[in-house]
Every structure is written in structure tokens, then in C-alpha cells.
Amino acid sequence: MKKTIDVQAAVALAAGEAIAARAQGSFGVGGVLLDQYGNVLKTLQNNVVKGGLVFDPTAHGERQLIDWYFAERAKGRMLPAPHDVTLVTSLDPCAMCGGAILAAGFNVVIAANDPKAGINHDETATFGALPQDLRQAAAASFCYPAVLGSSAYAREGSGAAPKSFFIGKTIAEPTLALCSLLIEATTEKVQAFLHSDAAQGELQDPATLAPSHPLLRKLKSLYPHALAYRGAPHAPDVGLAPFLLAAMEQDRRQGGDGDCAALLDGFGNLLLCVPGRRAQSAICTAFMECTRQYAQLRYQLIAGAGADAGMRDTVRRYLAHPKEGTFVFARGPGACAESFMDLGAYGSTMEGPLPANNPHQFQYVLPRVEESQLHALCEAMPPLYRDTIRIRPVQVGDDALIAALA
Numbered sequence: 001m002k003k004t005i006d007v008q009a010a011v012a013l014a015a016g017e018a019i020a021a022r023a024q025g026s027f028g029v030g031g032v033l034l035d036q037y038g039n040v041l042k043t044l045q046n047n048v049v050k051g052g053l054v055f056d057p058t059a060h061g062e063r064q065l066i067d068w069y070f071a072e073r074a075k076g077r078m079l080p081a082p083h084d085v086t087l088v089t090s091l092d093p094c095a096m097c098g099g100a101i102l103a104a105g106f107n108v109v110i111a112a113n114d115p116k117a118g119i120n121h122d123e124t125a126t127f128g129a130l131p132q133d134l135r136q137a138a139a140a141s142f143c144y145p146a147v148l149g150s151s152a153y154a155r156e157g158s159g160a161a162p163k164s165f166f167i168g169k170t171i172a173e174p175t176l177a178l179c180s181l182l183i184e185a186t187t188e189k190v191q192a193f194l195h196s197d198a199a200q201g202e203l204q205d206p207a208t209l210a211p212s213h214p215l216l217r218k219l220k221s222l223y224p225h226a227l228a229y230r231g232a233p234h235a236p237d238v239g240l241a242p243f244l245l246a247a248m249e250q251d252r253r254q255g256g257d258g259d260c261a262a263l264l265d266g267f268g269n270l271l272l273c274v275p276g277r278r279a280q281s282a283i284c285t286a287f288m289e290c291t292r293q294y295a296q297l298r299y300q301l302i303a304g305a306g307a308d309a310g311m312r313d314t315v316r317r318y319l320a321h322p323k324e325g326t327f328v329f330a331r332g333p334g335a336c337a338e339s340f341m342d343l344g345a346y347g348s349t350m351e352g353p354l355p356a357n358n359p360h361q362f363q364y365v366l367p368r369v370e371e372s373q374l375h376a377l378c379e380a381m382p383p384l385y386r387d388t389i390r391i392r393p394v395q396v397g398d399d400a401l402i403a404a405l406a
């Protein structure tokens, strides 16, 4: 088959998706997936916010396109191998999407820069934000095409060369400006919206609700052992071990390496404990599943059939933003692409600084790497993660819990 598309045309399609995302009240970002001839496989917009509610903090265009690809393949559709697929995105991938692209093995063409959260935030295409072992892979697969012109949006090409199927290999200045303005016009508004959760003083303990309450019924239909464990706030202990061990076993059965992620609320209640689905998709890690399931639980309770203003208020108070609780990973992050994606997805879940009384929101039981190495990885991340959210995973304090999983 012949060459079928210009870089400019593909970026314009991604920009169209970004416009749709903005109209929906979400981050103004979009993307396109192309096969090895430049044919469009799929286009998608950012879906973090939908219908005036947080739908899914991981629903960035790139992440959704990658999961779409693996879901289609799982259904039996013939699609090119990942290294023959090119993702075109209106904005430099964040840490989550950058890790996901590397884990999946796709090529990527990038329009606008993102100095806060972009994997190429310093615009050097050296990828110092990534763990050392991933930088070469990024340099070989992340393409920043030249933008011709004389305004601030003009640039030289950098990173990987555009694939040979592209006829024109540059981006027009006004299209690049549009991609850039769409994220600038939406970031503050969406972030403010993401921080409109209930204050700590308003939060209430879901364990005090009647077992027949719709909120608890929905929570337990998602995770039957919800509220079956309760520890001291922000201090998980050995009582959590059976739930983690069961999910770790399930993770292995579903193609993972025995990881899982639990979410405890600010009262110490176990809400979810989730394995990954790596056999389904290279990027369905336990944490990605966990944060998504919790966000969608809240979304469905508020937006679902029969929900009213009373339910909205109940969800706000009894199922707080995860930043008030504790994520417990069975296995801590390492230096691989999937771990980097998880760190990024954690950042996208928090979106802003942690509450002052909860600096250890992110805990793990078994380390993959030394804590000092993990902290060095976090320190190298783009400014949003390093300076604003200050991601700082720590090992759980209870030795008995560590021994139970070791």
C-alpha cells in the first residue's frame, strides 16, 4: 500500500479530537492511531472529565488508544505489531502515557510541548525524565517534527525521524499553536474542578452506613471484601495481607508478575484490592486498574440511573478523593516502563499536592528497587510530579505485613 498521510494532516486530526475534549470540559488533548501505511485506525479525545464529573483520571488520549489496540487484538482483530503502529498526539505525553507508549512499543509523533508534565518537558529530546534504561528507546520512537515559521511555535525537528509513510513531515505553525492553546485554555479549569472534592472535615466513615445502602451495595459488587479490613488511618498492617495475597495470586493468573494495588480510605477502611490484567493489555497494571475502578465507581454512583443530588453529596462525603486515603502496592515501582507509567498515573490521580496530614499516601510492601533509587526516579520526573505533587513512595511501616508477602 502507498503512503497516505502527511504529518500535518494527522496532527490536524488529533487537534480535532482535542477540540472535542475541550468542548466536553476535559483537558484539550487528542490523538490518532495509524497503521504502518499511515491509515487511521482510531481517533480518541481526552476523557478525564465527562458530563461535569471526573470520569477517569487515566483517560488520556494516548492511554485509551493503547488499551483500544490491545482490546481489539484480544477480540481477534488483525492489527499491525506495536512497532508498526504510530500514535499521533496533540500534546507531549505525560509520564503515564510516556511509560504506556514505551511499555506497549508504539511509535509516537508529538505536536505541542508540555513544560509541566511532558516527557520532553525541557525540549531537549534527551528524555532525562525517564529512567536511564528507557531513554534510548524513547529517542528511537518519540518524534517531534519540525514546525516551520518564525513565531514562538516554530521549532527544529528532534527525537526520532518521522516514519517513511508520511508524505509531508512537518507541522504547520497555526496547527501547532492550536494544539498548544487548547491545553493552555483547559488546564487550570480542569485542575480546579478536580480539586472540588469534599474537605476533610466533611468526610464520613462508610463503615457507619447501613449494609443495604446503595453506595455500599455498589462498592461490594465491585469488590466483595470492601470494608472487611480496617487498620489505623494511613498505617496498613498485617491484617491487610490476606487480601493482598489473594489479589497477587489473581494477578499472576491474569498475566502479571504478582502485583496488586489496594486503596484504603482516610479512616483505614479497605475499599478496593485489585490485580492487573496484563494478559489483556500490556498497560493494564494493577494500579491502573485500581485507580480507574475507584474513579468509575464514584462516577457511576453520581451519574447512574436514579442518582440525585443527595447521592452526589453522599458519594462526596463517604467515598473521598483517594488523596485522603492510602494506595498500597504489593510491589513497589521499579525502573521499568510499566512502573514509570504507574508513577505517572498516580500523579494524574492526585493532580495536585497531597494533603499536609497525609504525606505517605503512596505505600508499597515489597520493594523492586532500593528506596533511594526510587526517590531518584521521582526526583527526575517532569515538574508537575517532582515539584507540585511531590510523589514520594515509602515502604509500609508494619514488618509483619512485609514478612507476610515476602
Ligand SMILES: [Zn+2]
Residues within 6 Å of the ligand: 060, 061, 062, 063, 093, 094, 095, 096, 097, 098
Ligand atoms: Zn497522558
